[in-house]
Amino acid sequence: MTPPPRRRKRRKTAAARVVTPEQTEPPSATESWDTPYVSVIVPVMNERRTLARVIRESFRVHPKTEVIVVANGSTDGSLEIARSSRAKVLAYDRPLGHDVGRALGARVARGEVLLFIDADMVIPASKLRPFVRAVAQGTDVALNDYSGPVAKTAVHGVVLAKHALNVLLGRPDLLGTSMTAVPHAVSRRAISRIGTSALAVPPLAHTMAIREGLNVKRAIHVNVGRLNPLRIKRESTNSLEPLIVGDHLEAIQWWLGKTDFRGGYDDGNRQRWMVR
C-alpha cells in the first residue's frame, strides 16, 4: 500500500452531513469514484476532550477514508464537535449501550476495510494503518495484539474471559485478543458473513468469525490498558465486567447451538452407556 501523499494546502472544512438511518442512500454513479476504502467507526457518548483529535487521526489512516461517528446520548458537546468535522454523524439522543454504535456504524459503512476505534483514546494514525494493511493483505479480522496484564496470579475477569473463549474455540494462539478490544479491523467479506448486528456483542462476532473459518489474526500491539482517569472512575462505579462475561457466555451459547452439546469436540472412547 503506497503512503498517502503529503497535503500542501488545508482543505476547507465542509459542512458535516448528518446522516440518519432513514436517509441513507446507496452511492450514486457520480459518487462511485469517491467510494472510501477504509471506514473508521467511532462510537461516542461524552468524549469532548479527545474526539476532535481522534477524528483527525482517523482521516489520516488512508487517502480514501470515511469516518463515521455514532454519537449516542451525548450531553457534553461531543455531537457538535463531530458535526463540525468532516465525519459522517449518526446522532441518537439516548445512550444505546456498549458497542451498539459499532453495529450501527458498520451498517452505513461503505469501505472495504472497517476499522473500529474508541473515542476516549487518541491512537496515532501510524498505529492504525497496520490494521488496515493486514486486512488489505488477506486477513479478515485483524486484532489488537493486547491481552491485558497476565503476569499475575489473578487477572481481571474480562482478561480471563477472552483467554478462555479463544481456548474453547480451538484458538489458544490468539491468547487474550478479541474483537472486544479496539482497535481492530474487519474486512468487507467478514461483514457479509457475520452481519453487522453481531458487532454489538463483540465476543459473539469474534466467535462467529472463527466458526465461519475466517482469517482471524493478531496484528500489532496497541497498549489500550492505560486508560484515561475519567474512564477508570466510570468503570469503578459501574463495572462492565459482568456485562462482558455475559457476552462471552452468549457467544458460547451461539457456538453450542451451531455445533453440538460438546462444541464439536470428540468424546474419545468414553462408553457412557456403562454408567447410569
Place this chain on the structure above:
Amino acid sequence: MRKKRRRVSSARPLRAVRKKPLQRAAVGKSAKSAKRVQGANSRKRRLARALQRQRKQRNDSPASARTSRRRLGTAADRSSHAAGFADGTSWRNAEPEGPVSPARVKEALQHRWRMRNEGAKTADWGHLLRRGISYAEGFMQAVDCRFPMIPVPLRRSAAAVVCADYAEPALPAVLKQLDCLPLQEIIIVLHHAKAGATPPERKRIHDTALIVHLPDTADANIGRALGAKLAESETMMFVSGEKVVDGAILARFLLACDGGADVALNDLTARRILFNRRSGLRHLHEFLNATLHRPDLKYNSLSALPFALTRRAMASIGAANLAVPAKAHAMAIMNKLRFAEGGTAAVPEPPFSEGKWKQAAGDHAEAWQAAMSVRGGRLKHADTMRNRSILGDWER
C-alpha cells in the same frame, strides 16, 4: 546502570534475617538517600514475606511428615509419641499373646488416634499430620510392629477409587500410598488397552481391595464412576492410577470431607503459577468457576485428580455426570455443595494437539451447556445496558 533485583526463590533455604527496625530516612537528607532507605525497607519486607511462605510450605509439605529422629525435636511431637507409646502398650497388654497382624494394629491405632482427637478443635493440617505420625511411631514401637501409616482422625468411613490399565507401571506405587491411609475400602477398576490381554493375578495387585475387571479398554473417568457406584463408604476419594501422590497429601482430602465439606478439590492454586504460565485448560477451569459465580474457587476443579466426594455429593451429582469431570464440577456448584481445598498434587497436562486436551475442552463445553439449560444463556450475567431493539431483527 540500573541494579538488577535479586529474586528470592522459595526453593532455596533462606537464612533468617535478624530483625532490625525499618530504617527511617533522616530529616534533611537528600532524596537519593531517602530512596535508598525506602528500597532497603521494601527488600526487607519482601524477604520476610518469602520466609513466611517458606515456613508455611514446610509445615504443609509431606516431606516434613517423614519419620525421623530429628523431627521429634518439638515438644508436641514428643508428647504425641509418648501418647502413642502409652496407648500401644495398653492395647498390647489387652491383646492375647502372640504376634499381631498389621491390619489389627492399624485398626487399633486409627481408633485410638480418633478418640484422642474427639472434640479437639481443628488444628493446622501440618501440625495434625506430624503429631499423627509421631503418635503412630510411638504406638508401633510399643507393639513392635512397624509399617507405613498415616493416622487421620476420621469420624466417617472412607474409600479410595482408582482406575488403571493392567500394565500400568505406577499402579503398585499408587496402591502402596493408599495402604498408608485409614481406608475401609479400596476399589480398583482395571481395564486393558490390548485386546485379549490376560488379567493379572489378585495377589499381584492387592490383597484386600475390591478389583473390577472391565472387558475392554475404558476411559478412566468411566472406570472411576463405576467404582464410585460400588463404594459403600461415606467419603470417596478418586485417585489417578498413573501418577503417584504421597499419602500425606491424600490424607488431607479425607479430612476435608470428614470435616463438613461435600467436595474436596485438588488445590492447584497453592503453587501460585502466573496466569500466562498456565495451560489453556486451567483458563477453562477458572472461567467456568467465574461464570457460575464461584470466583473463590479460582482454577480448582473436579477435572484435576485427586479429589474426594461425600455420599451426599455423589447422590447430588450422579454417577453418569461424574464420567464428565467438568460437568460434574458445574453440577456440584449449581447444587450448592460445600467445597473445600484438599491437598496440592501436581497434575500433568496434555499438550494442545492431543486427544485428551480436546476431550477436556469438550467436557467444559458440555458443562456450560448443562448450566445454560438451567440458568439461561448468560448464566445470570444479564445485559441491562444495551438497546438491542434499535438493531431490529437479526439473524444468528
